[in-house]
Amino acid sequence: MAHVAGLRCRECGREYEVAAAFTCEWCFGPLEVAYDYDAIASTITRERIAAGPPTIWRYQDLLPVERAAAVDLGAGFSPLVRADRLAAELGLGEVWVKNDTVNPTNSFKDRVTEVALSKALEFGFKTVACASTGNLANAVAAHAARAGLRSFVFVPANLESAKIVTTAVYGGNVVAIDGNYDDVNRLCAEIAGTYRWAFVNVNMRPYYAEGSKTLAFETAEQLGWEAPDHVVVPVASGSLLTKIHKGFGELHAVGLLDREPRVRVSGAQAAGCSPVATAWIDHSDTIRPVKPSTIAKSLAIGNPADGYFALDAVRSTGGGLAAVSDEEVVDGIRLLAQTEGIFAETAGGVTIASLRRLAEEGVVRAHERVVVYITGIGLKTVDAVAPHVAPTATITPSLDAFHEAFDRDDIDQ
Numbered sequence: 001m002a003h004v005a006g007l008r009c010r011e012c013g014r015e016y017e018v019a020a021a022f023t024c025e026w027c028f029g030p031l032e033v034a035y036d037y038d039a040i041a042s043t044i045t046r047e048r049i050a051a052g053p054p055t056i057w058r059y060q061d062l063l064p065v066e067r068a069a070a071v072d073l074g075a076g077f078s079p080l081v082r083a084d085r086l087a088a089e090l091g092l093g094e095v096w097v098k099n100d101t102v103n104p105t106n107s108f109k110d111r112v113t114e115v116a117l118s119k120a121l122e123f124g125f126k127t128v129a130c131a132s133t134g135n136l137a138n139a140v141a142a143h144a145a146r147a148g149l150r151s152f153v154f155v156p157a158n159l160e161s162a163k164i165v166t167t168a169v170y171g172g173n174v175v176a177i178d179g180n181y182d183d184v185n186r187l188c189a190e191i192a193g194t195y196r197w198a199f200v201n202v203n204m205r206p207y208y209a210e211g212s213k214t215l216a217f218e219t220a221e222q223l224g225w226e227a228p229d230h231v232v233v234p235v236a237s238g239s240l241l242t243k244i245h246k247g248f249g250e251l252h253a254v255g256l257l258d259r260e261p262r263v264r265v266s267g268a269q270a271a272g273c274s275p276v277a278t279a280w281i282d283h284s285d286t287i288r289p290v291k292p293s294t295i296a297k298s299l300a301i302g303n304p305a306d307g308y309f310a311l312d313a314v315r316s317t318g319g320g321l322a323a324v325s326d327e328e329v330v331d332g333i334r335l336l337a338q339t340e341g342i343f344a345e346t347a348g349g350v351t352i353a354s355l356r357r358l359a360e361e362g363v364v365r366a367h368e369r370v371v372v373y374i375t376g377i378g379l380k381t382v383d384a385v386a387p388h389v390a391p392t393a394t395i396t397p398s399l400d401a402f403h404e405a406f407d408r409d410d411i412d413q
């Protein structure tokens with residue numbers, strides 16, 4: 001792997017060999033993949049990427065695996081759609097929606113899982129596992145089935161029932177834990193220290209996290225190799241936001257962008273679990289853990305592993321963070337569905353509601369080219385909107401009944 005230099009500590013900068021490791025032995029800081037950008041720049045081209053598959057694996061030169069697509073259900077290269085009706089509703093100019101609901105298991109977690117499991121195969125693991133708020137469980141169970149790997153996924157027992165069904169169907173082990181995600185995560189850290197498993201968000205985390213960069217790569221490619229002015233990204237552990245930021249920088253580092261990107265990065269959280277947004281609003285560097293209470297369960301991480309790095313990315317780029325109520329989340333889901341025909345899960349509602357808030361506050365501006373990341377599908381969180389939507393009318397099968405239910409002027413247009 002000529003293009004990967006090794007693992008590097010994000011705190012003290014010490015370097016390590018490529019291995020199933022995730023913390024620095026010296027300072028206990030988190031490790032991340034380090035690349036040889038000069039080596040990559042000498043081979044990577046826009047044409048080479050365009051000739052690749054319409055998946056995350058077209059960017060294999062910037063991903064930390066020996067063999068691309070070792071585990072592949074076709075994640076990535078999702079549509080980037082111009083959202084003029086949404087923009088008009090929010091008083092904004094150029095807004096684009098990156099629609100990651102169309103991935104194999106309908107969330108962006110397919111991207112990170114394909115990278116983590118491809119790496120797990122390289123390391124020779126036979127069992128893969130994860131701690132999940134739902135979407136990662138779907139993705140790991142599906143990809144493990146595809147790769148013939150044994151899987152254990154650990155989730156909070158109070159998860160949306162759709163997310164349990166859409167995980168268990170793949171036949172792996174699903175362990176529902178009587179506790180919140182942070183309890184699940186603590187148990188998983190213990191299990192990861194006991195068994196030789198590939199835990200995608202523990203000992204595989206440096207590789208897992210890299211998968212999120214593909215969202216930035218695709219965005220730039222789909223905009224004709226230009227970075228946007230502003231991105232709005234949902235925050236759970238903070239990894240996605242951090243890596244989208246890193247991704248634009250890497251494209252420039254390897255010579256794929258004509259101009260240096262100046263992407264303002266903003267984050268979206270639900271008020272019921274907003275440790276990063278709260279630190280931002282309080283002008284604090286300390287992210288205080290919270291006990292989550294929100295319908296946005298996929299974002300309900302009270303003690304975010306990458307919270308500090310996410311906060312730093314927002315600060316250093318001049319972005320902002322919003323914390324929105326559950327009511328605003330539902331409004332956000334409906335607004336996106338009604339203006340653009342995209343049915344997002346609660347995390348998407350958080351993102352649209354945060355975009356609205358940040359636009360009102362003047363953080364997101366009308367002259368900017370804005371990209372919002374819609375990371376999961378509404379069909380997994382139907383209960384969130386079910387009380388708010390219903391048939392327009394329920395009638396007997398006769399023309400008379402139809403005319404009774406609707407005003408003639410309304411139908412005859």
Ligand SMILES: *Cc1c(COP(=O)(O)O)cnc(C)c1O
Nearest residue numbers: 135236237238239240347375376
């Ligand atoms: C996991 C998840 C996120 C955020 O992921 P982090 O990298 O942990 O911040 C966003 N949206 C959805 C739908 C998710 O499942």
Ligand SMILES: [Zn+2]
Nearest residue numbers: 009012024027
């Ligand atoms: Zn260190």
